[in-house]
Amino acid sequence: MPALVNYSGDDEFHSGGSIYSMDSSRMCSISSHLDMYCPPSKRARISSAYAFSYNMFEEEKTTSIDLLPDECLFEILRRLPGGQARSASACVSKRWLMLLGSVRNSERSEVNEPSSEADMACSNEGMEAESHGYLTRCLEGKKATDTRLAAIAVGTSSRGGLGKLSIRGTNSTRGVTNIGISAIARGCPSLKVLSLWNVPSVGDEGLVEIAKECQLLEKLDITKCPLVSNKGLVAIAQKSPNLTSLAIESCPNISNEGLQAIARCCPKLQSISIRDCPFVGDQGVASLLSSASSTLMKVKLQALSITDFSLAVIGHYGKAITSLTLSGLRNVSEKGFWVMGNAQGLENLITLSISSCRGTTDVSLEAIGKGCAKLKHMCLTKCCFVSDGGMVAFAKAAGSLESLQLEECNRITQFGILGALSNCRSKLKSLSLVKCLGIRDLPMELSSLSPCDSLRCLSIKSCPGFGNTSFAMVGKLCPKLQYIDLSGFCGINDSGLLPLVEGCVSGLVKVNLSGCSNLTDGVVSAIARLHGGTLEVLNLDGCMKVTDKSLSEVVSNCLVLNDLDVAKCSITDSGIAALACGDQLNLQILSLSGCSKVSDRSLPSLLKLGRTLVGLNLQHCNSISNSTVELLMENLWKCDILS
16 A cells, blocks of 8 residues: 655755656655655566667657646646645655645645545545644754655645644754745645744744644744744734644744734633743733633743733733743832732632742732632742741642742741641642752751641752751651652751651652662661551662662562662662562562672572563663673563663
8 A cells, every 4th residue: 555654864856857757766765755655666677679669768858747837837736636646746856846835725626526426425535534634743953844844745635634743943054944834834724733943944924824724723832933023923813713822932023913913813812821022011911811802721921021010910810820930020020929919810820830030029929829719839939039938928828729849949948848838737738849048957846836737749859958857847747748759868868867757657659769878778678667568669779878688678568669769779689689589579660770789690580570570770780791681681571671
């Protein structure tokens, strides 16, 4: 059966001539480069008796169809009887391909008209199949050229139609331009999702063609396209009534005018993301939010020159917004965030992320907590004016808060963290602290604080001041912890972690201690003994003081463990043998990466463990030979082995 294949390699085409006079090997070479149909062919067998007639045929090549001007050849090509014929013809030369790519879907004129009702039905079914848009194509880097886009436009029409196209980067010498985007527009009316990332040669002309021909467009992402201006965005707005998602980043020629057109013409818009567009201001953002038909649910505004006015509009009109991201808004003050919270319009807001906004202070944070009654997930990054008082006040006001993430909020100390935990005792399930340098390991009276029985997940990374005393207090305040992630916490030792481990009465399920180089067998043994009945994932990657003793405790106590990572630990063949002897152990993933003391002697043990394994990491195990790895791969065919 003829097949359409994905293209790869360089853009090589025959310079011209009839498709029937081309060498079959050349046709096969071309077919491997294009996303289109190439019929099989046999080598011509010509004996000496026919040499004269063959030479006459060669002399008559001057009557080739390629002598016709583009206008005539276009009229012929647009009348080809179907997708397979178009794909085959596109293999003839680059000229034919580009001409076929310039044929609009509405300009195709089939030569063979259906002669019966049955034929008519088949024809209609074929047209319907072309319009569904089942296919997805992604071009990256040097593979992104106009020629390839033309091949996609011609080759996908008879295979369900192109639904999603993503272009990331472009060829440095023959990159994507408006010609390639126009070919997609004319040949792929079923296109619903278009993503253009770092395509500097595509401008308004290409987007205008997309707007004219692809009126089913639902999602548009334009990133680092400096030639795209309001003209292209207005065209999209006027012709794309089904647009639900729009993302614009680093497009300096797009301003308020384009966003106002989107607000007027796209009543189904649900998601808007605008980043680093210097000429987008309050008028554009306010028009999107204040539109009477606004259905916006997800809003991201990053590195824009908007002021307090935009945040006031969001707070007043953002009744449908469920997810809001505000980042790098240098012209927004405390007043803007305060008004946004007190306007009481963000009644359905569930997720809020604020980063690098100086207007986020203790006062504005408390107002947000009071005004967003359904807020469940809060992320604050580089909010340098938020302190302990604001953190505790926010925790008291945000009655529905379930997840809190703080990153580089250096005015928040141990008192703010523990105070927030105490005041979120009924809802908060997850707490994440990253690079909060204001935290110091100081003793604190816990009698005035209420336990946070709801907290299940605790993640602390790169907070050097969070020490043994702090961990002990968290263990007392949060007895129901099940997931602990302390990866990279090289400062913690057994005496600091043990109180936390011992205080978790509900049973730990997932423990990530990767990079905690000061931990020993003592704390691992305690985890195994106390939580062996619930522990499913244990990551000890880089815990160099952990030895075979820990594995013996794991075998004896951990009944449901399925993921064990002991990479770069002091594990030997004896430890692997102990694991293999655990009849109740049902490991599915095991990582021994960097365990230089594990050797070929572990082959029988690994084969036994392999009965349940689906993943085994043996990278940088220098004492395991290639022949052992090959034997494992041969016998453990259900297991993915990294070596």
